[in-house]
Amino acid sequence: MVQRFVDRVALVTGAASGIGKAIALNLAQExxxxxxxxxxxxxxxxxxxxIEKMGRKAxxxxxxxxxxxxxxxxVQAAIDRFGKIHVxxxxxxxxxxxxxxxxxxxxxxxxxxxxLKSYMFLSQAVAPHMIxxxxxxxxxxASSAGEVVYPNLGxxxxxxxxxxxxxxxxxxxELAPHGIRVNxxxxxxxxxxxxxxxxxxxxxxxxxxxxxPMKRWGKPEEIARVALxxxxxxxxxxxxxTLFVDGGLLTLV
Ligand SMILES: NC(=O)c1ccc[n+]([C@@H]2O[C@H](COP(=O)([O-])OP(=O)(O)OC[C@H]3O[C@@H](n4cnc5c(N)ncnc54)[C@H](O)[C@@H]3O)[C@@H](O)[C@H]2O)c1
Numbered sequence: 001m002v003q004r005f006v007d008r009v010a011l012v013t014g015a016a017s018g019i020g021k022a023i024a025l026n027l028a029q030e031x032x033x034x035x036x037x038x039x040x041x042x043x044x045x046x047x048x049x050x051i052e053k054m055g056r057k058a059x060x061x062x063x064x065x066x067x068x069x070x071x072x073x074x075v076q077a078a079i080d081r082f083g084k085i086h087v088x089x090x091x092x093x094x095x096x097x098x099x100x101x102x103x104x105x106x107x108x109x110x111x112x113x114x115x116l117k118s119y120m121f122l123s124q125a126v127a128p129h130m131i132x133x134x135x136x137x138x139x140x141x142a143s144s145a146g147e148v149v150y151p152n153l154g155x156x157x158x159x160x161x162x163x164x165x166x167x168x169x170x171x172x173x174e175l176a177p178h179g180i181r182v183n184x185x186x187x188x189x190x191x192x193x194x195x196x197x198x199x200x201x202x203x204x205x206x207x208x209x210x211x212x213p214m215k216r217w218g219k220p221e222e223i224a225r226v227a228l229x230x231x232x233x234x235x236x237x238x239x240x241x242t243l244f245v246d247g248g249l250l251t252l253v
Contacts, residue, residue, distance in 0.1 A: 004232040006031035009082040011075070011126065013065055013118070014091035016043020018192030019141060022220035023089050023227050025050055030228060033057040035078040035085075038092065039064045057082070065092050065118035066110065075125040084133060087231045088126045090119040090140040090164075095194055098154045108156045115160035120167055123182075127175060136180035137231040138171065140164050141223070144188045144246050152204060161186075165242045172240030181239040183230040188246025190218045213248030 010027045014020030015036035021043070024034050028051040036044040036051070041062040048058035059081045063070050078085055093115045096107055119140050130136025145153055146161035164184055172182040189195065189208060198204055199217070209215060226245050229235055244250050 003031040008086040010087035011035040012089040016040035020091035022224035026224040028056040037061040066113040111156040116163040131178045134179040138182040142184040184242040186244040188249040
């Protein structure tokens with residue numbers, strides 16, 4: 001296996017489950033030491049045990065990314081342990097299911113705090129360390145819902161993910177002179193705990209799957225591999241981009 005992240009330190013949010021866990025494990029497989037952050041303490045402990053079994057170092061960190069004051073402490077804990085951060089993966093997210101007519105202000109705020117505002121302020125807390133080393137890679141998980149509408153997901157989910165796409169472009173142009181690349185991924189339908197309920201509902205599932213040209217859902221691993229590509233030197237001239245990884249979903253009207 002290629003080892004693109006030897007002597008590299010990566011901070012991954014949402015690392016207890018699904019896409020974030022797959023990214024954390026793949027980074028470790030390719031040589032990185034990993035700070036695994038999530039509000040699920042037991043989940044990050046489990047991720048870190050798997051990482052240590054691969055012979056890499058891991059720091060489990062329990063955090064609610066919507067508590068913005070905690071984000072600076074998370075970054076400081078990573079620096080105290082490893083001295084540097086080369087890669088930031090913004091992955092933590094929620095997708096509560098309400099409609100435009102039933103969405104409350106609290107739900108709107110909570111979704112934007114976790115899915116968008118935490119990406120902004122965690123990136124801002126990490127950036128000075130990347131600027132100091134003149135090298136950094138930030139990858140954020142947006143969604144195909146940042147581009148098209150899924151009627152069964154709330155309006156706030158769509159606006160938060162569309163925000164991630166624009167935040168990515170904004171950060172990319174401001175941070176490029178400092179040697180930092182910033183990209184995003186727009187996953188389509190991926191088999192994770194977040195989508196378990198939907199996948200159990202055949203009435204929703206059948207038409208959704210039919211819309212995917214590849215006629216299947218994606219695996220977390222298939223998002224992780226693209227995330228590692230974007231964070232690696234293989235993507236040395238890619239910045240400000242959102243790469244949709246969706247089995248062709250966005251090609252259809
Ligand atoms: N699964 C899909 O089909 C899909 C599609 C497009 C985008 N995404 C995005 O991918 C990302 C990962 O989702 P997933 O599918 O792996 O879901 P998941 O539910 O398996 O993982 C999400 C993780 O985020 C963590 N998290 C949630 N709120 C948090 C908070 N306040 N503080 C810290 N951690 C928190 C959860 O504990 C969980 O470990 C999300 O941003 C999601 O919106 C998923």
